[in-house]
Amino acid sequence: MKLYEYEAKSILASFGVPMLRGRLAATPEEARNAAAELGSPVVIKAQVTVAGRGKAGGIRLAATPEEAYRVAANMLGGEVKGLKVAKVLVEEAAEVRREMYLSITNERASKSYIILASPIGGVDIEEIAREQPDKVLRTRVDPLAGLRDFQVRRVVRWLGFEGDRGRQVEAVLRGMYRAFLEYDADLVETNPLAELADGRIVPLDARMIIDDNALYRHPDLQKAYEEDPRDVTQFEAAAKKVGFSYVELDGDIGVIGNGAGLTMATMDLVYAYGGRPANFLDIGGGANREVVYEAVKLLLNNQRVKAIFINIFGGITRTDEVARGVEQALREVGRPKPIVVRLKGTNEEEGRRILAGLGIEMYDFAEDAAQRVVRLAGQ
């Protein structure tokens, strides 16, 4: 789950990270009032969970409350990089002396947390790592040892601070680290982290990504996610609730598989034979008939889907359960479009018997089934 800037900043602030004063606004009037309260000038920032807002017109300066009203009126209800803007963050404008980069994330290869720090910031870390790799300090934190003082000193020195400002950077880093742990984050990032002309060290922007599998431990965020799934389409979020992962694509062949790898391979096969998948739909491991029923029904009712390819290789998934789910969906919706099935694995004989009873085309090899479904979709 990607957090909005205002959510990330509020969490970081609760862990002692100093922040610029700011107010959230959902209407132009609120933006004007916020600007009046904070004192002009202010910065108006569109709340969307995508990087690169600035270049896309999602961050604007406003010199007066009236200008804040106009800028917010322009942003609210509009789009930034394809995402709807429902809220803006109004923040005091600050004079910046220097911009830096600081983040904490999980590193796959080392199986540890990693702190990335750079004395230059304000651009993507990928760009910094590419253009000036010697500027990026990597500090790996053993999760069982935790963040140690020597590591904090190392990061602070790298960013070029000591004394009072060094202690401020330390507070930022420790706050970010605590938020990272407490919120089961995949990423906590402040970019830019700024040294202001008045000597304060504050994040101008903050990003947090929370591990979806840990959302149950954060009921407030789970609720926020259910009400507003951000960059995930409402439909993809609904599909997830039923128990499968679904990604919309732009083709016309409905693809259902079990297991992410097999479903991706099924998509790849459809492409290889000249077809275009309408979706990625992974019913997951151990899916029961109810999940399969919902999945098949979804694609049967989707007008864009001309033919459906179900590719199942059962391990923890019982293929007879899959067949019963297909049966249930067909009984309810009828069969408005062709379905091609490849079924292998656990309880395969029973699964095939059920599908044969429904007169569904079955293949032993996914390649043959893929070729067939591409042909059927083309008719």
Added chain:
Amino acid sequence: MTVLVGGDTRAIVQGITGREGTFHTGRMLEYGTRIVAGVTPGRGGAEVHGIPVYDSVEEALSSHPDANASVVFVPARFAPDAVYEAVDAGIRLVVVITEHIPVHETIRFVRYARYRGATVIGPNCPGIIAPGPRVKLGIMPGHVYAPGPVGVVSRSGTLSYEIAYHMTSRGIGQSVVIGIGGDPVPGLDLLEAVELLEGDADTRAIVIIGEIGGDAEERVAAAIAEGRVKKPVVAYIAGRTAPPGKRMGHAGAIISMGTGDAASKVKAFERVGVPVASTPSEVVKLLEVVL
């Protein structure tokens, strides 16, 4: 011992009284796996498929001191505790089938296991199977495998069944098949698994089944370039047509921050002379060439 498992493997099943635990314990026993005990807190004294159930791993081990591996079917919220319990009791190989465990939990128990000299396979994985000694610790359909000289390492469960099925139907058997799981941070990772196969006398060639996300395949390619892997390797990468920025089912399968796309993995392998199959069944054709 082939790799990690062998004739002397004696397993316990944690979460044996749950729906999946019970079902797959039956399938593992049918395959020939020696399962000596099950563990479910609060269900001590019960039996599942004739296997005695204990309240704790410690109690299971005191009655079955030969147990040296565990298969975990415990739900995500309690699975980390089950792993610590197994490792703490001295189990050397813990196979975690459970999906949806938070990454921070995984990072910690994987580290803990490592410091205690234990290996974790998974989470979110199908497990490990050795068709020769008929040991299956996991949920893969046993009938698609046959003994043979090829070691398989996979980030995807179902895709490894698919490819093993193609291999077996063309008469190419497997020494061991390891499903490392689809999470961003696996216990045993792709490179570690490949290195185990490199050192295994029963393995003549290696199949790597990768997918989008992360840089595990690139790291294997680098190890090959350094001469650390000398056996013939054949690869398949799922997700060539996956869009960036979208999580494709597996938590680990996402092209993000400009890394993890299939093209870079294919290129990394091809650069070090590893042929990459364009469809799952093509893996077998490539294997026939290298064997």
